[in-house]
Amino acid sequence: MVSDTTSTAAATATGKAKAIQTRKLNLWYGSFQALFDVDIDVVQGKVTSLIGPSGCGKSTLLRSINRINERLGYVRTTGTIEVMGHNVLDPSVELTQLRRAAGMVFQRPNPLPLSIRDNLLFAYRLDRGGKGSRSDEDEVVEKALKEVLLWDQVKDRLLQKATELSLEEQQKLCIARLLPVKPSVLLMDEPCSALDPEATRAVEDLLWQLRGEYSILIVTHNMAQARRASDECIFMLMGKVVEHSATVEMFVTPKHQETADYLEGRFG
Numbered sequence: 270m271v272s273d274t275t276s277t278a279a280a281t282a283t284g285k286a287k288a289i290q291t292r293k294l295n296l297w298y299g300s301f302q303a304l305f306d307v308d309i310d311v312v313q314g315k316v317t318s319l320i321g322p323s324g325c326g327k328s329t330l331l332r333s334i335n336r337i338n339e340r341l342g343y344v345r346t347t348g349t350i351e352v353m354g355h356n357v358l359d360p361s362v363e364l365t366q367l368r369r370a371a372g373m374v375f376q377r378p379n380p381l382p383l384s385i386r387d388n389l390l391f392a393y394r395l396d397r398g399g400k401g402s403r404s405d406e407d408e409v410v411e412k413a414l415k416e417v418l419l420w421d422q423v424k425d426r427l428l429q430k431a432t433e434l435s436l437e438e439q440q441k442l443c444i445a446r447l448l449p450v451k452p453s454v455l456l457m458d459e460p461c462s463a464l465d466p467e468a469t470r471a472v473e474d475l476l477w478q479l480r481g482e483y484s485i486l487i488v489t490h491n492m493a494q495a496r497r498a499s500d501e502c503i504f505m506l507m508g509k510v511v512e513h514s515a516t517v518e519m520f521v522t523p524k525h526q527e528t529a530d531y532l533e534g535r536f537g
């Protein structure tokens with residue numbers, strides 16, 4: 270049986286500033302209910318992994334936070350979602366702004382078919398309503414690339430097409446291009462699943478480097494990755510949160526039998 274987790278989630282996050290908070294979040298795709306009374310508290314400045322078997326609702330939960338689920342047209346949500354204390358389900362919320370504040374990285378790197386430089390400046394220019402001065406834009410590009418540890422590799426070829434970069438570089442670029450519009454939260458849906466083990470490690474190292482300044486919520490199927498690269502883990506099953514604990518605690522002393530069974534590979 271899936272247990273009520275309010276106490277475990279609250280225990281983890283008590284007294285800490287929240288980047289994301291959901292309460293009694295339910296979500297339906299048409300008549301199919303995918304999320305049931307989900308309460309999560311994602312602590313600011315931490316990496317939090319969403320784990321659980323295929324189909325348990327990890328991506329649905331992630332995508333509900335910046336409301337990209339709604340593009341489908343047949344999604345209905347009840348309950349509350351707050352990002353940095355703001356109710357994102359309020360009808361007055363401007364979706365473009367929400368998606369900048371809660372930027373998303375997908376499984377496969379998806380740079381625009383433009384230069385490295387133009388990828389980095391795309392959202393920034395939209396945000397400002399046009400191009401900035403050359404020196405301002407140079408600064409934005411350099412800062413973002415340095416933040417994702419890509420500057421040294423690409424600084425001499427900023428006009429090269431982004432799609433010609435290696436997959437690891439493309440994924441780092443996809444993270445970098447979110448940064449000029451100053452997101453508070455980064456939502457990542459299996460960002461390493463298209464990468465080889467070496468590139469995966471490089472992206473994990475990057476996430477670790479970005480924590481602190483950014484709050485990161487990451488969906489992963491890779492238990493070793495969740496263990497290595499996250500401060501806290503949220504385990505989901507059949508659309509419900511079973512357990513939310515510090516990563517070490519979850520892997521060493523899980524509080525629920527379902528969590529232990531999943532981590533030991535008995536299902537999923």
Ligand SMILES: Nc1ncnc2c1ncn2[C@@H]1O[C@H](COP(=O)(O)OP(=O)(O)OP(=O)(O)O)[C@@H](O)[C@H]1O
Pocket residue numbers: 298301303321322323324325326327328329330341490
């Ligand atoms: N666009 C959609 N339309 C209808 N049902 C959907 C849609 N997307 C997901 N679902 C259903 O919602 C449930 C949760 O799916 P979701 O993709 O969120 O799970 P997940 O844990 O991320 O799975 P995976 O690990 O395989 O990506 C599943 O039963 C899935 O079939």
